Amino acid sequence: MNFQIIQTITFYFFIWVIKPFANVGLSFTYYSAYIAIYLTDYVLSLFVKECESRNQTFFHKLRKILNKHKPYYGVYTQATDIILDQGYNFESHKIITEDGYILTIWRIYKDVTHPHPNPIIMQHGLLDSSWSWFINNDKKLTLPYILADQGYDVWLANNRGNKYSIGHTKFQSVDYNQQYWDCSFDDLAKYDFKAIVLYVKNVTQRAKVIYIGHSQGTTQAFAYLSNNIEFQHHLKCFIGLGPAMFISNLRSTFLQWAIKLYIFELIYYLGIPYFFVFDDGFNIKIGALCYMIPSIFRSFFFEVTNQLCGFPQKNKIDLNRFGNMVAHEPGGSASKNIVQWMQFFRSKQLQYFDYGSSQNMVLYGQRDPPPYPVDNLKNFIIPKYFYLGTKDVITDTDDLGKMLNKLDQTHMKVEFIDDYAHLDYVWAVDAHVKLYPQILKNIKENQN
Numbered sequence: 001m002n003f004q005i006i007q008t009i010t011f012y013f014f015i016w017v018i019k020p021f022a023n024v025g026l027s028f029t030y031y032s033a034y035i036a037i038y039l040t041d042y043v044l045s046l047f048v049k050e051c052e053s054r055n056q057t058f059f060h061k062l063r064k065i066l067n068k069h070k071p072y073y074g075v076y077t078q079a080t081d082i083i084l085d086q087g088y089n090f091e092s093h094k095i096i097t098e099d100g101y102i103l104t105i106w107r108i109y110k111d112v113t114h115p116h117p118n119p120i121i122m123q124h125g126l127l128d129s130s131w132s133w134f135i136n137n138d139k140k141l142t143l144p145y146i147l148a149d150q151g152y153d154v155w156l157a158n159n160r161g162n163k164y165s166i167g168h169t170k171f172q173s174v175d176y177n178q179q180y181w182d183c184s185f186d187d188l189a190k191y192d193f194k195a196i197v198l199y200v201k202n203v204t205q206r207a208k209v210i211y212i213g214h215s216q217g218t219t220q221a222f223a224y225l226s227n228n229i230e231f232q233h234h235l236k237c238f239i240g241l242g243p244a245m246f247i248s249n250l251r252s253t254f255l256q257w258a259i260k261l262y263i264f265e266l267i268y269y270l271g272i273p274y275f276f277v278f279d280d281g282f283n284i285k286i287g288a289l290c291y292m293i294p295s296i297f298r299s300f301f302f303e304v305t306n307q308l309c310g311f312p313q314k315n316k317i318d319l320n321r322f323g324n325m326v327a328h329e330p331g332g333s334a335s336k337n338i339v340q341w342m343q344f345f346r347s348k349q350l351q352y353f354d355y356g357s358s359q360n361m362v363l364y365g366q367r368d369p370p371p372y373p374v375d376n377l378k379n380f381i382i383p384k385y386f387y388l389g390t391k392d393v394i395t396d397t398d399d400l401g402k403m404l405n406k407l408d409q410t411h412m413k414v415e416f417i418d419d420y421a422h423l424d425y426v427w428a429v430d431a432h433v434k435l436y437p438q439i440l441k442n443i444k445e446n447q448n
Contacts, residue, residue, distance in 0.1 A: 008178070010271035015176055026285050033292045074324035075287040079131045083108060086139060088148055094167075095199045097160070097191040101183070102167030105196060106130045106156040110148045116447050118236045119153040119204045121196060125215030125242070126341065127276055127308070128426075129164050129331025130156035132214075135427050136318060143426075143436055150440070153204060157196045159188050159220075162331035163277055181273035184353045185340040188216075189223035189372075197234050208236040210443055214426055215394065216341075218243040223350060226372045229379045237383040237446040239439060241425035244395045245374060245403035247341070248348035251393035254307035259342050268335040277332030287327025298322050309394065309422045316419075316428040325427075343369075350374055374406045383411040385442045387435060389420025413442075 074082055083106075084090050091107040122144065124132050133156055139145045144154045158165040160183055166174055174180040200209050213221055218240040225231055250256065258264060267275065278286075290298040302322060340353050347354075352369040354360065364370055384407065388400050397416075404414065417424075417434055425435060 007269070007271035011178055011273060012176075014272045023279070023282060026282060026289075029285075029289065033289060072288050072291045072323060074137065074321075075284055075291065075327040079134070079328045080106070082137055083134060086137070086145065088145070093199070093203070095195050096169060097195040099187070099191050100169040101160040101187075101191065102165065102169065103160060103192060103195065104130070104158045104164045105199070107154065108144055108148050108156070109151075109153050111151040114153045114204070115151045116153065117206060118208050118210050118447060119155055119200055119206055120147060120210045120212060120443065121155045121157060121200055123157050123193075123196070123211070123213045123217030123221070124159070124162075124331065125217055125422075125426075126337075127162075127330045127333055128214070129162045129329065130158050131164075131328045132331070132426050135325050135329070136321065136429060137324070141429060141432050143431070143439070146432065146436055146440070147443075152443070155196075155200050155209075157192075158331065159192050159216075159333070161274060161277065161334040161337070163280075164331065166277075178271075178273065181334045182336060183334050184336045185216075185220065185223070186353055188337065189220040193220045193224045194228075194231070197231075201234060208234060210236050210239070210446060212239045212241070212439070213243070214241045215244050215422065219245060219350070222374065222377065223372045225380060226350075226374045226376045229376050232380055232382050235382055237385065237442065238380075239442055240384070240386045241435075242388060242392055242395050242422050243386050243400070243403060245350055245406065246348065246399040247345050247394060248402075249396045249398045250345050251396060252307070252309075255345075259345055262342075264335065264338045264342050268339045272335055275333055275335050275338050276330045278330075283327050283329075287323040287325075290323035290326060294323075301326050305423070316421075316424055316430060318429050347371075377406050378408050381408045381410065383442075383446055384413070385439075386412070386414045387417060387425065387438070388414070389417045389422070389424055391419055391421045391424075394422040 077085075080090060080092065088108045088110060089112065093105045093107060095103040095105055097103065122130075122133055124130060133144050134142055136142050139149065144156060147154050161181065168174055168177075168180050171177045171180050197209055197211070201207075211221065213219075218238075221238070222245050250259075264275070286297065286301065289296075290301060298319065302317075302319065336353070343354050344350060347369075349371045351371045352364065354369045355363060357367040360367055360369055386400070386404075388395060388397070400414070404412070415438060420428065420434070425431065428434070
């Protein structure tokens with residue numbers, strides 16, 4: 001009882017003190033930098049008129065550098081408006097899960113006749129969102145655009161608790177509701193995956209869907225299918241990018257230390273409800289500061305991304321767009337979900353949430369949480385395609401091999417991508433050359 005009181009106090013302290021304080025600090029930094037840059041720009045403009053005719057050096061070049069960073073493309077624009085500006089048909093749908101969570105799923109397409117028989121669902125990874133697939137926002141580089149241009153009906157899902165899927169049928173205000181944030185990976189697997197697939201089928205009136213999952217997007221599908229293998233009949237084929245059934249060989253140094261020190265467990269048990277779920281205003285300021293002072297903010301947040309997700313080669317990520325990226329990312333997640341991923345690493349298996357031996361006895365009838373019955377996936381017989389980067393520190397070849405041994409291998413293809421890290425499947429500027437042509441080939445093979 002005393003611990004529950006501490007959790008409640010910490011929860012409200014985080015919501016009413018820490019979060020507003022962080023917003024004030026970031027706002028002060030943002031407006032200070034904004035005023036300083038524009039004031040400097042104005043002062044320099046007074047000199048440029050006189051200097052540029054006889055000395056196009058220091059002031060002229062400095063002003064050009066400052067102007068180059070304006071107007072911070074995409075930072076102040078809603079993610080959905082950025083997609084609409086590219087000329088695609090766009091719809092935003094709400095899905096209600098069996099336990100009352102409200103999910104948001106985006107739909108984009110070019111051809112209103114939807115000529116292909118199977119719609120495509122794209123499911124993001126941990127801490128990501130539907131926007132993650134649009135990071136490069138270029139018709140030639142972005143997989144949803146490439147698919148829509150070829151006539152496919154593309155659906156981009158969001159799991160519960162990320163910035164685009166915050167809502168519940170029973171709770172009027174979820175930001176300050178402890179019950180709402182009491183959701184784990186088990187809930188994503190049990191409710192979200194099923195609800196998304198059935199909703200897309202119902203709206204499109206198609207018999208099957210093609211499923212593309214990145215990282216956690218594959219894991220929640222594996223977990224649900226292990227208990228409900230007959231559900232595979234709703235899927236035409238399964239495409240996994242950085243697939244993760246096991247993460248026992250996680251090679252991220254930061255995450256290894258976080259696991260050893262129980263950092264995420266401490267965050268969760270102290271009552272902090274979520275991780276990296278930011279208000280739009282908070283994200284916008286971070287994005288703008290990455291453009292205003294890139295040597296500090298862009299470098300810092302790129303390093304944070306590296307520590308959490310591995311180290312993509314810088315030439316694969318368009319750092320000139322990084323401010324735009326973080327203006328809409330990350331999507332975030334409930335802290336309980338992050339904790340369960342740490343448990344996956346420690347237990348070296350895909351298992352249910354570990355509540356401690358006494359609570360486990362009440363919920364599961366045993367001291368340790370049971371593993372998901374992944375041996376049932378030997379009956380997962382639809383066509384499967386998996387892609388793994390050689391620099392992926394979240395899912396490595398040993399864990400992939402362990403995963404493949406749990407699956408039916410009759411209709412399965414595995415490809416390795418040189419020098420790809422865990423985010424490169426979605427973020428890399430050369431994915432349209434090294435990865436997406438193969439995905440298109442997989443999809444075309446399964447459209448009959």
